[in-house]
Amino acid sequence: MIKVKDLHKKFGDNEVLKGIDCEIQSSEVVCVIGPSGSGKSTFLRCLNMLESITSGDVEVDGQNLKDPKTNINMVRTEVGMVFQQFNLFPHKTVIENIMLAPEKVRKISSSEARERGLKLLEKVGLSEKADQYPSSLSGGQQQRVAIARALAMEPKLMLFDEPTSALDPELVGEVLEVMKQLALEGMTMVVVTHEMGFAREVADRVLFMDEGIIMEEGKPEQIFSNPKSERTKEFLNKVL
Amino acid sequence: MEGRFNWAGVIEFIPELGTGLYYTLLISIVGLLIGFILGAIFGLGRISKNKLFYGISAVYVEVIRGTPVLVQAIWIFFALPLITGYNMDSVMAGIVVIAINSGAYIAEIVRGSVQSIEKGQVEAGRSLGLSQNQTMRYIVWPQAFKRMIPPLGNQFIISIKDTSLLSVILVPELMFQGRLIASNYFNAVEIYTTVAVFYLFITLTLSYVLRIVERRLDVQ
Ligand SMILES: Nc1ncnc2c1ncn2[C@@H]1O[C@H](COP(=O)(O)OP(=O)(O)OP(=O)(O)O)[C@@H](O)[C@H]1O
Numbered sequence: 026m027i028k029v030k031d032l033h034k035k036f037g038d039n040e041v042l043k044g045i046d047c048e049i050q051s052s053e054v055v056c057v058i059g060p061s062g063s064g065k066s067t068f069l070r071c072l073n074m075l076e077s078i079t080s081g082d083v084e085v086d087g088q089n090l091k092d093p094k095t096n097i098n099m100v101r102t103e104v105g106m107v108f109q110q111f112n113l114f115p116h117k118t119v120i121e122n123i124m125l126a127p128e129k130v131r132k133i134s135s136s137e138a139r140e141r142g143l144k145l146l147e148k149v150g151l152s153e154k155a156d157q158y159p160s161s162l163s164g165g166q167q168q169r170v171a172i173a174r175a176l177a178m179e180p181k182l183m184l185f186d187e188p189t190s191a192l193d194p195e196l197v198g199e200v201l202e203v204m205k206q207l208a209l210e211g212m213t214m215v216v217v218t219h220e221m222g223f224a225r226e227v228a229d230r231v232l233f234m235d236e237g238i239i240m241e242e243g244k245p246e247q248i249f250s251n252p253k254s255e256r257t258k259e260f261l262n263k264v265l
Numbered sequence: 266m267e268g269r270f271n272w273a274g275v276i277e278f279i280p281e282l283g284t285g286l287y288y289t290l291l292i293s294i295v296g297l298l299i300g301f302i303l304g305a306i307f308g309l310g311r312i313s314k315n316k317l318f319y320g321i322s323a324v325y326v327e328v329i330r331g332t333p334v335l336v337q338a339i340w341i342f343f344a345l346p347l348i349t350g351y352n353m354d355s356v357m358a359g360i361v362v363i364a365i366n367s368g369a370y371i372a373e374i375v376r377g378s379v380q381s382i383e384k385g386q387v388e389a390g391r392s393l394g395l396s397q398n399q400t401m402r403y404i405v406w407p408q409a410f411k412r413m414i415p416p417l418g419n420q421f422i423i424s425i426k427d428t429s430l431l432s433v434i435l436v437p438e439l440m441f442q443g444r445l446i447a448s449n450y451f452n453a454v455e456i457y458t459t460v461a462v463f464y465l466f467i468t469l470t471l472s473y474v475l476r477i478v479e480r481r482l483d484v485q
């Protein structure tokens with residue numbers, strides 16, 4: 026589903042990604058962990074071209090993102106993204122947030138988009154909030170709406186950038202629960218997270234990033250109980 | 266003091282002042298409508314990545330903001346015809362002045378409001394597969410427009426008051442009529458007070474309408 030080859034990313038002179046190689050299979054759940062500033066978000070954002078690629082290759086669903094013939098808007102319809110700050114559209118109701126892209130990009134009818142949206146809201150447990158504005162929802166509810174909004178495009182792949190970091194601790198569980206459900210249904214997921222419990226329980230594979238490279242990767246049991254690299258050990262000692 | 270000012274006599278001049286009011290409103294409304302269109306275009310120019318579009322917009326805004334309206338009015342009415350060989354009538358020139366002048370300030374309002382929309386909004390739109398234009402149209406612009414309303418209202422009021430300067434290019438607006446009457450009938454106190462009250466009436470009505478619009482748009 027994703028093939029990344031020798032990916033480099035610079036902001037000006039600051040090289041943030043220093044050669045990332047990685048492959049992610051369909052239905053795989055990969056958690057990305059690592060210290061702040063190590064380039065986790067940048068890596069994720071390169072996967073849907075929210076950041077341009079300085080050098081190297083990124084292939085998503087068979088399409089090379091650097092190829093000028095690739096229609097990046099089409100690729101993005103297959104790649105859902107969930108942000109730390111939710112980024113719901115404040116001027117639209119919950120259901121309108123969800124309906125917008127299916128209507129304008131997929132060109133499906135408004136009634137079909139609505140029906141699909143209501144089903145997704147039911148799935149994330151927020152049916153009764155359809156006609157409210159995001160500002161009247163709790164952080165956890167907003168993030169669940171954001172997940173539903175991304176799912177409305179029926180993506181093949183979902184990217185999550187610290188989806189629970191902006192939430193009060195008591196609201197984290199409800200969002201992780203939705204994500205876990207999604208993983209069980211076979212969604213391909215790349216999740217940047219500080220929730221080590223979630224990574225250990227749900228991930229098929231964990232990537233530890235440090236200073237712009239993937240320092241270590243492996244099954245969660247191995248990474249958490251028997252890390253090979255000193256840096257991984259240090260990091261886990263700090264966060265666990 | 267009693268009897269020194271003939272307030273009741275003002276009634277006699279209502280037709281002339283009415284004509285003035287008509288031109289003041291005409292120039293304000295048409296001028297600001299065009300100004301809004303100019304502002305939207307050049308405001309987007311100032312956030313455009315296209316260097317030429319950006320450059321033209323920047324020069325326009327800086328030149329207009331950096332020169333007095335009075336100079337702009339006189340230049341357009343007296344100087345421009347000498348260059349183009351085409352004489353504009355004064356009302357037309359007045360509309361052009363208000364449009365071009367308000368357009369520059371409105372461009373800044375548009376730019377500021379669009380730039381005040383969080384980057385995450387655009388990223389959310391683009392990550393869903395919306396194009397740049399669709400993201401502007403459905404996500405950024407509606408939110409930016411709401412933020413524009415208070416400063417736009419402010420600019421409308423400033424431009425309405427600026428129309429009084431057009432008396433120097435012989436536009437028969439409120440101030441021009443007032444001066445004409447006062448110099449013929451020596452009733453400066455009564456007439457200029459009445460003229461001031463007319464302006465106040467227009468601007469207060471506009472403030473009131475704007476407050477209602479703001480409240481309406483804030484329902485969510
Ligand atoms: N748009 C940008 N312009 C310039 N520098 C940037 C930009 N985005 C990120 N950086 C820099 O890139 C580095 C990596 O940032 P990134 O956000 O990818 O880290 P992260 O691993 O996600 O950290 P965190 O856990 O704090 O979210 C940081 O040093 C940051 O300052």
Ligand SMILES: [Mg+2]
Pocket residue numbers: 065066067186187
């Ligand atoms: Mg980050």
